[in-house]
Amino acid sequence: MLAFLVTALVKIVVVFGCLMLAVAYMTWVERKVVGDIQVRLGPNRVGPFGLLQPIADGIKLLCKEDLVPRGADRVIFLLAPALSLTPALISFAVIPFGDTTTLFGLLSTPLDMRITDINVGVLYIFAVSSLGVYGIVLAGWSSNSKYALLGGLRSSAQMISYELSMGLSIIGVVMWAGSLSLVDIVRAQGRVWFIVPQILGFCIFFCCALAETNRAPFDLPEAETELVAGFHVEYSSMKFAMFFMAEYANMITASALATTLFLGGWRGPWLPPVVWFLLKVFAFLYVFIWLRATLPRFRYDQLMAFGWKRLLPLALLNLALTGALMVWWS
């Protein structure tokens, strides 16, 4: 019991630390990559290659004045950033980073490279991410500002709409693997990664992941040109930073989930499993940033039509095709 608690705690602390560091440095990567695409230099003053920029930004945000607008609902206004960040972080609990490890022979019994494996892992991530909407909706409402309210409402409508197609798009993977556990899903991809039989499901999943994380070209909730900055316009200091961190943590979770479901998770030749996992996740994150730098934003009606009239029927078609393929295969 004690050993279990200690290993679990150590794993949680390590994963949490790495995740927070990754979130901080994603901002640096994003600014560098977008700068490169736009033929600029990006951050380059703080430390070598601007590597200390995220830390400088963090200190700056911590020292900023913490404002609560007049007429705001104080309790909910304070609660909203936490409600946004917590789900983004706890969904990482079921992501497998590798099979097992002995830490280069340091441990006598192999250690699982994940915090936990529950038999409904995929659904757990969906359940937790469906709670993430609250942070955004409540932030928009409690700010007592029309831009924030519009941003919050847009975002909740968008997230609810795309959650549906996202859920349907992964059922194909679950059908092939015959399990909802993420570890079993990775194990089932021994011969071929699920991106091959599930290419349509993968495309739908990726579009939905972009919309779920409120990233360009689906970043309507924070469309600067029309809504100033959307749901977090009234937030300052660390509370603003928490929304920012939640967005990046969600991006990392979505990439990790895509890797696990479609790209064989930690599987790959020659390199150690964790390295493969991180490489694949980084490739997804790069695409996220790349899309942001290249694609213009959708209009709101286009976004809704795309979600309900294109992605949802396609996801259902994918389901039927997968079923037919599985019957034909066996």
Added chain:
Amino acid sequence: MEVVLFAVLAFVAILAALLVVAHRHPVYSALSLVVTMLCIAFLFLLLRSEFLWVIQITVYAGAVMVLFLFVIMLLDLRREERPWHLPEGRLQVGLGVLLALALLAELAVVAVAVRAPASAGAFPPAVVAARGNAQLLGRLLYTEYVLPFELTSVILLVAIVGAIVMAKKRFE
């Protein structure tokens, strides 16, 4: 351990349920309902049914309550925010008390008369753990309970069609 967890969850669930009724502000009422839903979800987890746990969170605490909040915010119910007082109508109070007493009586009858069976049912925790509870539930839904299951989906379909018809009418 489990008893303590159950006690805490039950207490929070009831407290939040009371707040749903007692709180003056509709948004806080809705949020209290979310807390109640979450507590119920974790009661499912205590019963080792992980599948119902996540579905309860996704469907009730997630989707349904977000839509509730959505509607509350769109309607701007701030006018509803007023000091709490007893409703004026005699009939209203009388009927309310009567219904509350009936519900209480029902609960009491269930608590006294219904006893848990002494022997384990067809699906004790060991069987469920071995065969996976999502798998078992799915099999049961599509074999033994397929008729009620399909009927429920037809009812939902009817509700969707009804909602669309009512929404369309307003535009014409």
